Amino acid sequence: MVNEMRALLHEAAATPPADDIDLAAVLAGGRQRVRRRRARLAGGLAVAVVGVVAAGTLVSQGADGRDTPAASVVPRPDGPVIGLSDAAQAKEGVDYDVLASYTNEDLDAANGQYYDGVTDDGLILFRDGPHGPENKIRYALLDPATGEKDWLPPVEPSDQVWAVELGAERLVLAGVRPKDGMDLTGALVAHVYDRGTRTWSTTTWAGLPAVTGIRSPVLGPDGRLYVRVPATQGSPPPGGWPTGPDGEADDAGAEGETYDLWSVSLSDPADVRDERLRVGSVAFTDDAMIWSAASNGINLRIHVRDLATGAEHDFDPKSGKRCNLLGFGAVADRVVLSQYCGTYDNGRDDRIQVLTTDGDLVTTIQGDGIDGWVTGGVVKVSSHDRNRAGLFVYEPDSGRFTRISDANSSYGLGGPTPEGYLLWDTPVGKASSPQEPIPGATQWLARWR
């Protein structure tokens, strides 16, 4: 007797029982996953902030009068390039609608109250503090429509924490308890607020190595928190960094840092997983995990893993030869790289490179003293150039580039926002001297049209 395998397989699958696939559950699950991802996009912001801090530190070290960069003019990047002068002025009532604002008159004298992000259902995470000798912090959910605050039960931490997820069901704040003398590395701690039961829970993971750094953990689509454990670190060249035309040490083209990627469950302190992946920075889109090969230095590869199928591909981002990757984020099918690419006679070469997840160059925003990060479905670009300071917004899907403000506050404020919301801040008052911060700041929350 001959048995045909094709026929046997078709016959085996020919009489399925009644179909109990629940398409409503599919839609609900899909929507939830997309919402969760959008709320998580601020991970890009996080890394950008860290990168800028680190770059500032490096640039200020090791000036020794060595060789200046060979070129004296800022080079043009590959692909389409735009500058800050290409931005149109955004108008309230046309491009966006302000929902709320809050002013602290003098943050230089004492801590105040802050907008730390926006929940998926449109409430502001409002923080009061830290205050007092014990650095007490209070949180509330503020309804921007009514101004009403719902104060949450106290959460104990004296740790510096930041919002990782601001969902309709839960809020997740994470922080690092630094080891002695290691400011950016330590034990991960997460505080999860269940909005249904109005209770906080705090989790640490004994099996997790010390992680880095400020704001770098990101929430994966699987609900796990992904964190970076330091692996390799670049070092300055013998004799220190060369001095740039501005007289500062120029670390452009530095050797990057790498990290081992780990993940933890937010509900089980024993659930710690070594992802066995060496990365620079990590970000998630709706359906992909994206990582750089290195960060805080030259990065030559971007890797993309399709979360649905597990398929991976990688590409050369065609960043400039001297570009240090400082900020990393992703939105939809776009990867956003914030880079410092050297200082030349005519200024700093800062770039925000936007690529597709297939590696196609979409555009590069180039400027002197700019950095960028992904939040609320857009790329926020901060310019610190005295002549063109302010906040700009680049929309990855349409390419629209607009200017929102003409000045930045002296403080790092804000947090994650859902798609369509924009948080920014402007200065209030005057600095007592050019080296001192501007004392006050107003935070603005707007709905982006």
Added chain:
Amino acid sequence: MRDEDEFVAFAQGARDRLRRTAYLLCGDWERAADHVQDALIRVYVAWPRLTRAGREYGYARKALVSVVFDHARRRSSTELVMEADVQRPDGIDVADLVTARATLLQVMAELPPRQRACVVLRYFDDLSVADTARALGCSEGTVKSQTARALDRLRSVFEDSSFGELTLGAGKW
């Protein structure tokens, strides 16, 4: 905005075919439905990108295989769930057919997941070696070698039994 109507239409059209593939990949109809549901959620998330590329079904099948593999990796113990289908096809010796079919499923359940997927994708979904490699995220050489190993195992069981020879049957490839 994501077009949910288009996604729902796609999901309704694809669910039955995906469920049959899932069943052959995992051996259990209930689990197959769960796997298809998980795979469709993944497809929903990726939908705006897929509809531009026009490769929805292939992507859904690839997502399904990934879900099944993920599930197999997570399971702490292997389950062998076999259902003897007693429906009577006309003009065929039911006792022999049921036994041969059950035997095929039983041996497939014992194959490593990738070998089993090669058999299902090549001889049930009728994919070429290249398309199977794309669906599994591996090289064509891997598909050939994994398929050959699976077929060796399946054929040897049939040869050692009273059911007779196992052939591939007519297909596109």
